[in-house]
Amino acid sequence: MGRFFVLLLLPILLFGGSVKPFKWKDGESFLSFLERKKLPLSVYYNLDKEDQKLTEDIPYSANCQMILDNKNFIRQILIPVNDELQLQIYLTPKKRYEMKVTPVVSEEYTETLYVPIQTLPYNDILKTTGSKNLASIFVKMFKGKVDFRRGLQPGAPIIIVYTQKYRLGKPFSMPEVHGAMVEVNGKKISVYRHSDGRFYDEKGGQYEKFLFKLPMKNPRITSRFTKSRYHPVLKRYRAHLGVDFGARPGTPILSTGEGKVSFVGYSSGYGKTIKIRHSNGLISLYAHQKSFKKGIRSGVRVKQGEIIGYVGSSGLSSGPHLHFGVYRGSNAIDPLGVMKKKTEGFSGKERKVFLAIRDKMDRRFKEALKNKPTRKPYFDFHETYYVDSETFKVKPF
Ligand SMILES: [Zn+2]
Structure with missing residues (x-):
């Protein structure tokens, strides 16, 4: 997979290509995007049905990349459909544009973030990380459990353990939060993500409520x-x-x-x-x-x-x-x-799994309270990058 990408990128890099990030316009159809970029509509019509359907699922504001040669000629466009798959429009050696569905090449880092409260958690997390997604996930995790408008003392700690994916030097996709802690009125309150992807308190009680039901009787x-x-x-x-x-x-x-x-x-x-x-x-x-x-x-x-x-x-x-x-x-x-799921606590084997996750997070929280790690940004947020063909690491201009 990696080699496949290097092969595609290599000819461009010899020309000294650059990567220009852009965001997918809210609600824009794939065909009007092609028209706007003056790309042939055959790029779309040559796709099979399943891949055509994927073009309707490009998330709003998706972080896309355009790879240009030194004459500003489009060599490739990468449009993520989610954090694993992307639509890749590329110029063939015969100078025709074609499109494929390919895996996203990304790096991911797990960080422990320590933020002393200054105003409100949302603002403070946003200010420290620049991530609206992370800030809103944090607020959602404690919704119904903690009222952030009262009891927060300046300097009280927030700790978040999370994994963020990076693609061509930019964070992309939702961060995955593994656990978070906040101190309110001198009391530490924690939330943990279980292996089912949902958030629980220290006793395994759920406070995210999902009440959806299947959309059909006798579903198959x-x-x-x-x-x-x-x-x-x-x-x-x-x-x-x-x-x-x-x-x-x-x-x-x-x-x-x-x-x-x-x-x-x-x-x-x-x-x-x-x-x-x-x-x-x-x-x-x-x-x-x-x-x-x-x-x-x-x-x-x-x-x-x-x-x-x-x-x-x-x-x-x-x-x-x-x-x-x-x-x-x-x-x-x-x-x-x-879908709707029982919300009683865990038992048996599942309880053991949850307790292991909880204890591991608690150790991380403890460490963070002691060391107060500040965020070290992995990349500077420049607009244009060189791509190193060997490592796929990016360097700002
Ligand atoms: Zn389907």
Whole structure:
């Protein structure tokens, strides 16, 4: 995989290429992006169905890169679909543009961050790291547990242990927080991420509440969520950013949770699609529908389990099924990871696993309280980089 990239990049580097980062425009379609960059639309039409669908899932403000030669000619464009897969537009030796789905090459670092409180946790974390994502994850972790408007003393510590991915020198994708601690009224309060990806207090009690239900009666899952999978027969990378439920045409589709309908309409990939925005900030998506339930339109409130439409195979679909997606912001997450789950404490083997995670985090917190590590930024945030073909390390101009 690494060699593949080096081979693609090498000819560019001999020309002294540079990397220009840019952000994906909110709501821009892939075809209008190609038009704006004066790239041939065949780049899109030569893709197969599955890859065409992926272009509809480019997250808003995705951190993209354009690799230019010294005459400012586009050699490559990298557009991440998630933190593992990207769309790679590249110039072939015959001077034609083509596109492939390829894995993202990234480095990741796990850091322990120590921040003494000055104003509010959100502001202080943002100021120290420049990461809105990290700041908002922290606030969400303690929501309902700690009221940050009272009891915070200046200088009281915040500690966060997290992993951040970097791609071509810039942080990208959501940081993964493993645990966090904050001192309120002289009392230390901690939250830990268990192996199921959810946050728990020191006793294993859950305080993230997910109340979603499956969008169909008697569901039959035919394809699961995957950020990146290598297809050994097709010899290519694939992503499936939702869960497929096989069902007869006309089978009712149910709202996964209470919320407000934010989209009812047609997209070339997903066909007849409904999106619902929920109070926990997540968005659910129901694609390839045959028809919508009467009265379901943008702005309407729906209850959990309410019929919103009917299974079909509109759009790029190989047969009748419901494609069900869940998004945090515009990033697809695993829908099955946010379905209703028992919230009692852990028992048996799972309890042992949780306690091991908790104790390891507690040791990290203790160390951080003693050493007060300040953040050492791995890269400076310059706009343009050279790419070293051997190591993929970046150097600012
Ligand atoms: Zn699907």
